[in-house]
Amino acid sequence: MIRVVIPAHLRTLAHVEGDVTLEVASPVTVRSVLDALEARYPMLRGTIRDHVTLERRPFLRFFACEEDFSLESPDVPLPEAVVSGKEPFFIIGAIAGG
Amino acid sequence: MSKARVLVGTKKGAFILTADGKRQKWEVSGPYFAGWEIYHLKGSPVDPNRLYASQTSGWFGQIIQRSDDGGKTWFQPGTPPGEQATAPGGMPQGESNKFVYDSSPETGKPLTTHKWYDGSQHPWEFKRVWHLEPSLTDPNMVYAGVEDAALFVSRDGGKNWKEVAGLRGHGTGPQWQPGAGGLGLHTILLDPKNHNRMYIAISAAGAFRTDDGGKTWKPINKGLRSPYLPDQDAEIGHCVHRIALHPSRPDVVFMQKHWDVMRTDNAGDQWREVSGNLPTDFGFVIDVHAHEPETIYVVPIKSDGEHFPPEGKLRVYRSRTGGNEWEALTKGLPQQHCYVDVLRDAMAVDSFDPCGVYFGTTGGQVYASADDGDSWAPIVRDLPAVLSVEVQTVR
Numbered sequence: 001m002i003r004v005v006i007p008a009h010l011r012t013l014a015h016v017e018g019d020v021t022l023e024v025a026s027p028v029t030v031r032s033v034l035d036a037l038e039a040r041y042p043m044l045r046g047t048i049r050d051h052v053t054l055e056r057r058p059f060l061r062f063f064a065c066e067e068d069f070s071l072e073s074p075d076v077p078l079p080e081a082v083v084s085g086k087e088p089f090f091i092i093g094a095i096a097g098g
Numbered sequence: 099m100s101k102a103r104v105l106v107g108t109k110k111g112a113f114i115l116t117a118d119g120k121r122q123k124w125e126v127s128g129p130y131f132a133g134w135e136i137y138h139l140k141g142s143p144v145d146p147n148r149l150y151a152s153q154t155s156g157w158f159g160q161i162i163q164r165s166d167d168g169g170k171t172w173f174q175p176g177t178p179p180g181e182q183a184t185a186p187g188g189m190p191q192g193e194s195n196k197f198v199y200d201s202s203p204e205t206g207k208p209l210t211t212h213k214w215y216d217g218s219q220h221p222w223e224f225k226r227v228w229h230l231e232p233s234l235t236d237p238n239m240v241y242a243g244v245e246d247a248a249l250f251v252s253r254d255g256g257k258n259w260k261e262v263a264g265l266r267g268h269g270t271g272p273q274w275q276p277g278a279g280g281l282g283l284h285t286i287l288l289d290p291k292n293h294n295r296m297y298i299a300i301s302a303a304g305a306f307r308t309d310d311g312g313k314t315w316k317p318i319n320k321g322l323r324s325p326y327l328p329d330q331d332a333e334i335g336h337c338v339h340r341i342a343l344h345p346s347r348p349d350v351v352f353m354q355k356h357w358d359v360m361r362t363d364n365a366g367d368q369w370r371e372v373s374g375n376l377p378t379d380f381g382f383v384i385d386v387h388a389h390e391p392e393t394i395y396v397v398p399i400k401s402d403g404e405h406f407p408p409e410g411k412l413r414v415y416r417s418r419t420g421g422n423e424w425e426a427l428t429k430g431l432p433q434q435h436c437y438v439d440v441l442r443d444a445m446a447v448d449s450f451d452p453c454g455v456y457f458g459t460t461g462g463q464v465y466a467s468a469d470d471g472d473s474w475a476p477i478v479r480d481l482p483a484v485l486s487v488e489v490q491t492v493r
Contacts, residue, residue, distance in 0.1 A: 009133055009158060013174070043177040046195045047158040059157040093157045 002033055003088035007060075010048070010091070014041040019088060028083045030062055031074035048091060063090040102448050103168065103490040104456055105149065106464055107136035110482035112151055114169045117477075121454050121468040124477045130172060131163065138229050138443055138486040141168075145237040146492045150256055152227035152242070160226050162194040162242075162256045168492070175256035193257075197224050197242070197250055200261040212246060213275040222246050222266075229443060229486075231286035235293070243283035247274060247300040249312070262312040265298065270317060270334045277301035277337050277356075284442055285341050289348040297351060297366065302337035305353065307366050318366030322355060339382045340442045344391035352394050352421070354384040354442075359396055361421050372421020377408050383445035387470065388453040392420040395447075395455060395471060397440040405460075406437035414457070416471050430474035431465065438463070443486035450491060458484025 004020045011017060022036045031054075038045045049056050054074075056062070062069040065079045065087050081087035104115040111129030130136075134153045142148040147168040153161040164175040176194035199222055201210065214220035225245040233239035238255040241262075249262040265271075274281060282301055289295035294311045297318070304319040322336045337356035344350065353360040353369065357380050360369040373379035378398045387393035396415050400408045407413060411434065414427040438461035448454035455471045458464045462481040467474045 007157070009155065013158075013161065042193060043161075043174045045177075045193045046160070051193075051196050052198055057157065057159060 001085045002028060002036070002082060003085055004033060004037060005088045005090045006037075006044075007091060007093045009093075010044055013043050013047065016041070021085075026083075028078050029075050030069055030072070030078065030089075033078070033089055034074075059094040061090075061092045061094070063092055064088070100450070100491065100493045102450065102454060103141075103146075103492050104446070104464065104466070104477065105139040105141065105169070105486075105488045105490070106458055106481065106484060107138050107151070107443075107486035108458075108462070108482040108484050109135055112136040112139055112153075113478070113481060115464065115477050119450055121448075121450070121466060124466075126478055127169070130169070131161075134161075135226075136485065137226060138488075140230050140232055140488045141490045142232040142237040142240075143234050144232075146490050148232070148237040148255075150230045150232060150240050152230055154226040160195045160197060160224070162227070162230075162259075164194070164256050175254075176258070194259075197227070197244060197259050198261075199224065199248060199266075200263040202263075211272060212281060213273055215276060217275075219272065222248075224248075225280065228282045228284045229286055231288060234288050234290055241286050241288075241296075243286050243298060245280045245282040246276075247281045247283040247303060249283060249286070249298060251312075264308070264313050265306060265315045268306075268315040270303070273334055274300065274303040275335065285338075287341060287343055287348075287351070289343075290345045291348055295348070295365070297341060297343075299338040299341050299353075301339065302335060302356070304334045304336040305338050305341060305351075305366055318362070319369070320367065321362070321369030321371075322358070322360065324356065326356075340384050342384050342386050342394070344386045347391045350391065350420075352384050352386060354381050354396055356380065356402060359384065359421060372417070374417070374422035374424055376415055376424050377413075381440075382442040383440050383457060385445045385447050385455070387455075388447050388449045389451060390418070390453075393418045393470070394421065395445065396424075397445070397457060399439060405439040410434055410436050412436040412438065412459075414455070414467075414471055414474070427467075427471045427474070429472065430467075441485055444484050446487050446489040448489045448491045454489065456487050456489050458487040460484065 001021045002024045024036045100119045106113040111132040113128035117124045131153045137152045139151040149165040151163040163172045165172045174194045211219035227242045229243040231241040242250040250259045285299040287297040299305045340354045349365045359373045362369045381399045412431045415424040438459035445457040455467045460483040464477045465474045
């Protein structure tokens with residue numbers, strides 16, 4: 001099971017609390033994780049990546065195992081620790097404030 | 099018992115304010131969608147418990163929310179809990195937040211760019227829904243005015259959205275240029291006497307009208323003059339802030355332009371200025387009394403560089419003559435040290451008698467008058483900055 005940490009506003013939209021756990025078929029990549037997340041929670045479509053281009057929304061980042069996957073190809077395999085569920089895959093909103 | 103239900107969109111959520119017909123004691127509920135920008139909420143004239151809301155975020159994009167019980171509960175109409183994510187054929191179900199510009203060959207003129215601030219061409223990019231306008235006859239039909247400027251329609255209660263492509267495709271689209279707040283289609287007026295006629299307004303492209311249900315459109319900006327344009331009388335490019343009409347007389351339309359308050363008596367074919375004795379004719383809101391088609395309201399703002407009331411005095415101005423002759427309405431409004439703004443979608447009137455008038459400010463106040471504007475009182479004082487105000491008269 002893959003653990004995904006999503007921003008608080010998206011947890012509200014998806015009606016979930018805490019981390020999301022997903023079954024993701026191999027190979028586990030950013031794309032396959034997001035596909036599984038959106039299939040399970042279709043209300044999140046368009047909130048993380050564009051409906052048509054599937055490009056990441058500019059104020060969101062993808063982190064895992066202390067690495068930034070935001071600018072990597074979405075088809076790059078994620079670390080084994082994410083695949084095994086030991087470490088979560090993070091979807092992070094950009095910091096904004098005064 | 100009849101009641102007034104005021105729908106307030108703010109920078110950090112939505113609020114619903116309710117009162118009986120006297121409109122003296124108010125109940126406040128919310129925030130709904132806390133933390134999100136709520137550009138607009140509006141109820142169906144056919145089914146007052148059917149509400150639509152535009153929930154938007156720079157991080158997460160656009161969401162459309164719907165309530166079928168007057169705002170008690172909400173859901174995303176494309177994806178209610180338990181609904182399958184894919185259709186039987188495996189294709190994704192339509193989602194309520196999917197706004198995709200129509201570039202199909204059928205439109206004849208697939209558009210990909212509009213004019214940018216510096217005069218160059220810029221790709222058309224969907225950003226958010228500024229305004230939702232439910233149909234006058236069908237609660238499942240609702241129009242959405244979006245940024246970058248385009249008109250969309252849903253015929254299934256907000257699940258699926260399709261662009262009304264004739265507007266961007268009518269010919270002037272590549273010349274449209276954003277105002278400081280973006281290239282937003284912010285006003286949609288439906289003609290109650292002629293269901294094929296609709297007016298829309300875009301900052302800073304101007305006003306447009308269709309007479310065939312949205313298939314074809316034409317600019318209706320003759321008579322407008324804008325000194326910030328190389329051609330001050332140009333066919334398009336005017337920064338129209340808001341337009342309003344009275345349902346009994348839909349050929350008469352009032353306009354608060356960037357500068358200038360205008361009116362037309364022939365459905366926009368020709369406009370004339372009616373700013374008259376206003377202390378400044380800059381502003382955003384304009385609205386029409388529910389029972390008196392010649393009574394209109396504006397809130398003058400000092401200038402485009404100073405978005406606050408002149409002299410720090412918050413004044414609604416009322417004309418009972420359809421413009422030119424204006425009186426200041428100040429009773430109950432702050433008359434010193436007031437430096438808030440009133441944004442374009444933040445005024446509304448109810449249909450009680452006497453007519454109720456409402457407006458919200460960037461300082462978080464929502465003011466109400468239950469006597470045609472003669473006196474005012476705040477319903478709430480400390481909301482987040484108010485983006486929109488609508489009111490329903492629920493009988």
